[in-house]
Amino acid sequence: MITLRKAFLVAALLLSPLFVLTGPSPASAATGSCDGTLIDSAPIKAGGSTYGTLYVYYNSSTGKNCAKATNTTGARRSMTLWLFRCAAGTGSTYASCDPIDTPDQDVNFDADDYISYAGPIHNKGTSAGRCIYTGVDMVVGNTVPKARIGGHCG
DSSP: OOOOHHHHHHHHHHHHHHHHHOSGGGGGSOOOOOEEEEEEEEEEETTEEEEEEEEEEEETTEEEEEEEOOSSSSEEEEEEEEEEOTTTTOOOOOSGGOOOOOOOOOTEEEEEEEESSSEEEESSOOOTTEEEEEEEEEEEETBEEEEEEEOOOO
């Protein structure tokens, strides 16, 4: 005879894979949005293929930038996203930036495995009088697609 306790256990075991496969409902998922105005974007590319997009925003009311990166592969990928301010007089291009910020997870740096996007992250202080540089690396097998954005001097 099946007891009520066994029936609940069997139901829980049968239904638990459904939650694992579907995950939380879209309404409860984070939006990954940035406040402000979109000022730049760049494809996350390697070998002629595009794997997502890096977006940079500027919020004039806070004086801060925000960055996020999408993963359009449909699979969980290791992603590293950063957003740093450059020392005064540097950073008019990505390669010329002398960063003044140190990485701070979930503030101006985000490194983890993601299915849809990394970020949003914000620079530690205002961008007034400084340039910014941001980038993302994504691991796809033995390939590391990248996107870089520099400049945007305040």
